[in-house]
Amino acid sequence: MKLRIICMFAVLSAIAPFYAQDKQERAQWTLEDCINYALEKNIQLQQDKISLQESEIDIKDARASLFPTLSFSTGHNVVNRPYQEQSSTVSGTEIISSDSRTTYNGSYSVNAAWTLWNGGKRLNTLKQQKTNKAIAQLSVSETENTLQEQIAQLFIQILYADESISINKGTLEVSEATYKRGEELFKEGSISKADLAQLEAQVSNDKYQVVSAESSLRDYKLQLKQLLELDGTEEMDLVLPQLEYEDIMRLLPNQTDIYQTALSIRPEIQSGKLSIENAKLGISAAKAGYYPTISLSASSSSMTNNASTNNWAQQMKYGWNNMISINLSIPIFDNRQNKSNVQKARLQYNTSQLDLINKQKELYSTIEGLWLDALNAQQQYAAAETKVKSSQTSFDMVNEQFNLGMKNTVELLTEKNNLLSAKQELVQAKYMAILSRTLLNFYAGNNIEL
Known part of the structure; x- marks a missing residue:
């Protein structure tokens, strides 16, 4: 009994879309x-x-x-000096000397800009x-x-x-009766x-007019x-x-x-x-x-270098710097x-x-x-x-x-x-x-x- 019911629902489900489609096609x-x-x-x-x-x-x-706009940027560089036995570089507030031919440094910056007028x-x-x-x-x-x-x-x-079809069909009927x-x-x-x-x-011509009107x-x-x-x-x-x-x-x-x-x-x-x-x-x-265009910009940044004796946190702290600027551009x-x-x-x-x-x-x-x-x-x-x-x-x-x-x-x-x-x-x-x-x-x- 259950099997029959299941089969019945399956058949109804299968034909339902076709019935709905047929109903839509026949809709007025x-x-x-x-x-x-x-x-x-x-x-x-x-x-x-x-x-x-x-x-x-x-x-x-x-x-x-x-x-304003706000963005974060970071850069990481590996520098190789194959013919230098010792190199010096500036990282934040430090002057770092290194006898390594390959050094790594990183930079981190937050930038903001705003056009005031x-x-x-x-x-x-x-x-x-x-x-x-x-x-x-x-x-x-x-x-x-x-x-x-x-x-x-x-x-x-x-x-x-x-209505033209109706008129031409009526005319055709008259022509056929007349013939x-x-x-x-x-x-x-x-x-x-x-x-x-x-x-x-005339009958043939009237038939043609009916076909033409239907077309x-x-x-x-x-x-x-x-x-x-x-x-x-x-x-x-x-x-x-x-x-x-x-x-x-x-x-x-x-x-x-x-x-x-x-x-x-x-x-x-x-x-x-x-x-x-x-x-x-x-x-x-x-x-x-x-x-003129008046704009305001600000940034906060820091640097690190692997040759420094300070750890990464100390380098970020001592190398941190902030900047704010106002810019005026006058077209000439x-x-x-x-x-x-x-x-x-x-x-x-x-x-x-x-x-x-x-x-x-x-x-x-x-x-x-x-x-x-x-x-x-x-x-x-x-x-x-x-x-x-x-x-x-x-x-x-x-x-x-x-x-x-x-x-x-x-x-x-x-x-x-x-x-x-x-x-x-x-x-x-x-x-x-x-x-x-x-x-x-x-x-x-x-x-x-x-």
């Missing part, structure tokens, strides 16, 4: 699921977070430079590193925003491709063999998997929402309000402002090179290094200002473009709806007349293609309006949602 993904997963797994985002951690280490280094360069460097950390944090936020926008675009493209009716009319002598061949070619859908899903760092062969069942007329034609937010909100919350703008502050600190740090001529550093720092400040202006212009251009795209798409959608209705009515009439032998193949195919074109225009305007409005809401500080 919403847009929110995709975004949350990407924010956790995306490699570029993880690299930015590592850079943020590096900036924290740089702050610690800059802060540590404000404190260097024109404020260390403090400005510390402030710069803190600013760099804030910029690195904003860089993480910027990558997160870009990732969310890319996922939203791909998700909506998947919605578009999925079957054409075969009957051909047998009755109502249409020629050339007309029947045209209907057959686009697979490509968009693959791109989405890559953003999520998923294996390309892994099954991904997306939850595609049904979008209503109200979702498409919803009133757009004010363009100016979006821009003003984006200026205050978008990380690329905040990063640009911090870069200007950082450049100002860089100028101050560069100017510190013109000022440095081959133009300080002047060049200041000029470069000022140029970097000007560059930072221009970068901020450029980012603000790009932000305004992006928002304006999205707003116009959304407005145009809504207007196109309203017009396309009317066009689809009229094209459907016209096709139904011509198709009915074709079935009665009153219309030829060219007229039927023309109306059919007009209807397909109208449906494609409708679905394209639909998802362009959804995408543009979704991104506009995101720039206004809202979460991405459909």
